[in-house]
Amino acid sequence: APVMRLMSEYCSLSESCTSMLASALPVALQTNKEDRHAFENSVIKAFEDACGDAERECKSAIEAAKVACSKHQEEKAGSVANLELAERNAAKALEQKNAAQGFHDQKQAEKEKAETALKGAEQASEASKAEVQEVTGKKEAFEAEVEQVLPVLKEGDFAPKDWRLRQKTIARLSHLLEQSDAPESMVAGAQLAFKDKPESRGQFAVKTVEATEACLKTYSQALAQAIIGASEKSEEFRGDLVAKEEVAKASQSEYHLFLLPRRPHLDLAVVLRIHVIVDDHRAAAAPKLCAVLSTEVVGLKKSIRGFGPREEDLAAELRGSQTSFEGFQELMRQFESFRDQLPAPALEVAAEGAEATTSAPAAEGEEGEVPIEGAEATTSAPAAVGEEA
DSSP states (O other): OHHHHHHHHTOOOOHHHHHHHHHHHHHHHHSOGGGOOHHHHHHHHHHHHHHHHHHHHHHHHHHHHHHHHHHHHHHHHHHHHHHHHHHHHHHHHHHHHHHHHHHHHHHHHHHHHHHHHHHHHHHHHHHHHHHHHHHHHHHHHHHHHHHHHHHHHHHTOOOGGGHHHHHHHHHHHHHHHHHTTOOHHHHHHHHHHTTSOGGGOOHHHHHHHHHHHHHHHHHHHHHHHHHHHHHHHHHHHHHHHHHHHHHHHHHHHHHHHHHSOSOTTOOHHHHHHTTOOOOSOOTTHHHHHHHHHHHHHHHHHHHHHHHHHHHHHHHHHHHHHHHHHHHHHHHHHHHHHHHHSOOOOHHHHHHHHHHHHHSOOOOTTOOOOOOOTTOOTTSOOOOOTTOOO
16 A cells, blocks of 8 residues: 555645545556556646645755754754863862962962061060160169269368268169179278368379269260160161061052953853953952852753754664665555556456545555455455555
């Protein structure tokens, strides 16, 4: 039944048209080609036109399947290329993230180092100022004490009754000499020399008084030099403090500038679309960009994994269309052999026509014979039209 299979499986015909062709076409095919009526030729022509449409549909289906496979391969290749690019961008972003973290750590360490150095310079400057004040205060106190003690003892301005006050003043002088790092012999000699009036002092006592006065003056001058040295040192510390303040400010500015994105207008979506990797080392932007690109890589890998099953489905669809078309061509060859063969007895023609109009088409490979009233029983029937060879 190639004709019935062509009509049922390939031709797009209405129910009434199918019924008419099922009745008329077998009879027309059994008529000798030269003896066919114009109606029979039109029936065959109508069936051939329907088969022509079916052939074009089969070819269109094959072509559509090929286009779908080709498009699928292009999409797969594009996704693979996008994955490679995304992986390179993700690797670059990760590299920048690590570099940004390292740069951040470096700037933070520099800032902390500068701040520690600044704190040390501040402490040193404060200590130097305190030292200047201490030495200055010590000199002033020493000189004030000398001014109160030395003149009255040197001039002997004590009445005999004030001997206790004189002794207390000598004790104060001894303390001043001790502060001046005077030798013990000078301290002991001064205690005796300053008991006498100036006119009663002997040669040794006079030398002791002069030595005492010189010692106190030398110590006062030493304190003055110490003040000068401490002041110079304080100035050095102050200069160092100013320099370290500048370094600390620069370090802090660089650190805080590092935390701010240099391209706040550059959206991550734009970065992904035009495949731009921001070269600025930014601690905030780099991890975010790295995360977005990693997500893109994961999505592309998942998409590529889905191409396999889809590719198999499209290949199966193409094979199915090709197999269907091959079946159509085989059925058409059988139909053409029936169309061009020698006439068969009318009995068999009528039998297939009656069967097509009253019952379902015979299954492929089955034989069917329907007795027709008026046919000769002794006539041997050939294979019915529509049966497969």
